[in-house]
Amino acid sequence: MAAEQEARIRVLLAEDQAMVRGAISALLRLSARDVEVVAEAGDGEEALRLARETKPDVALLDIEMPRLDGLGVAQELHAEFPLLRIVILTTFARPGYLRRALSAGASGYLLKDAPAAELAAAIRRVARGERVVQPDLAYEALALGDGPLTGREREVLRLADGRTAQAIAAELHLSEGTVRNYLSEAIQKLGAANRGEARRIAEERGWL
Amino acid sequence: MAAEQEARIRVLLAEDQAMVRGAISALLRLSARDVEVVAEAGDGEEALRLARETKPDVALLDIEMPRLDGLGVAQELHAEFPLLRIVILTTFARPGYLRRALSAGASGYLLKDAPAAELAAAIRRVARGERVVQPDLAYEALALGDGPLTGREREVLRLADGRTAQAIAAELHLSEGTVRNYLSEAIQKLGAANRGEARRIAEERGWL
DNA sequence: GCAATGATATGACGTTCGTCATCCCTAGTA
DNA sequence: TACTAGGGATGACGAACGTCATATCATTGC
Missing domain, CATH: 1.10.10.10 (Winged helix-like DNA-binding domain superfamily/Winged helix DNA-binding domain)
Structure with missing residues (x-):
């Protein structure tokens, strides 16, 4: 906790529900001194714009957003800034989403069902270059697959x-x-x- | 801000997504000194149990929760503790939800789309006995009524x-x-x- | 006392749905 | 090369659906 004093992790937060966005921002401010929310976006386009402007270390993206969804943002950002780490933060434990997120270049996939404490931990880990995916979800993604439908x-x-x-x-x-x-x-x-x-x-x- | 020093408003928070729950709790802790989150529930049944245990002033309830939804919790709590103020906090701007919330005894109906700052304001207002509902939503709810079905x-x-x-x-x-x-x-x-x-x-x- | 309403039921008619057999075409691959 | 899977289409048939007319019975209200 007192080890890394050097540079704080600069985070872009994209989430369409204003209250949830503000709340998550407050959560990070309160529980993670080594994390700094440098930009907050309410939709995908805004997320892209702010990312280009502020050059964050980590982008924390909701999936369901107006204009451009989080997976689309991830794809664009990953192509443009290969060093930027991306964490998808979503309600949906859909194996399909996870698969698309990873192939869009995301380093982490976090559920809103997960304990609040895991958020800061996940951000730190992806900032260090690690991947963060819940094992059971990854298993399901493989086992359940995309379903039998074409x-x-x-x-x-x-x-x-x-x-x-x-x-x-x-x-x-x-x-x-x-x-x-x-x-x-x-x-x-x-x-x-x-x-x-x-x-x-x-x-x-x-x-x- | 420095006026009411006496008693903090005791709040029960019920929301099924752990991360959102923690985040909202952090938001209140950070932005509203006069509000104290005394209990956090992850589903409706737990909300009932904790309400009976902690006797909060205000219950902040999500609608979509496992086991018992927020509207059901509101109904039970209102019958059991008439002085307890209830605020529904939800994603859904459905007039039907609002109508059911009000007839279940809720004093406030707040959307997660609303600015984060409005949360503390809404809690203070319902704690004073006021009602907090977005006017346009309220109008729609009245216009729709109970529906034409027998x-x-x-x-x-x-x-x-x-x-x-x-x-x-x-x-x-x-x-x-x-x-x-x-x-x-x-x-x-x-x-x-x-x-x-x-x-x-x-x-x-x-x-x- | 009588009209209106809601719950319940039946029979009949035309439309939509679910299924199956069968066909064509394309792309991938063993 | 031949085989398979996916996308697309047609025609036919029985079952389910949506509608309407009509009927009984109880309750409610003027």
């Missing part, structure tokens, strides 16, 4: 929340029959009785 | 999340035709095209 099946199922097959077909520029086929396959792969149940199941497992 | 229609629609009419009928001890009748009425009252859409609409407006 890309198109997923797209169709995502739109099946009350829309008719015709409406879905129009939106995706497909024939109505094709839509029904995809839905039928999805229903069987998920062991559901109809599209409504299939959607519920897929959503629960993070396969949408 | 009790039975609501029950049936609530079960229509992928179940067949037959399954719903079995669960409620009704004939399949009757279930289809209720669903048909609900669909028309809500201006939907089918049960799936009807359910979505009713859910969004808090009519379930």
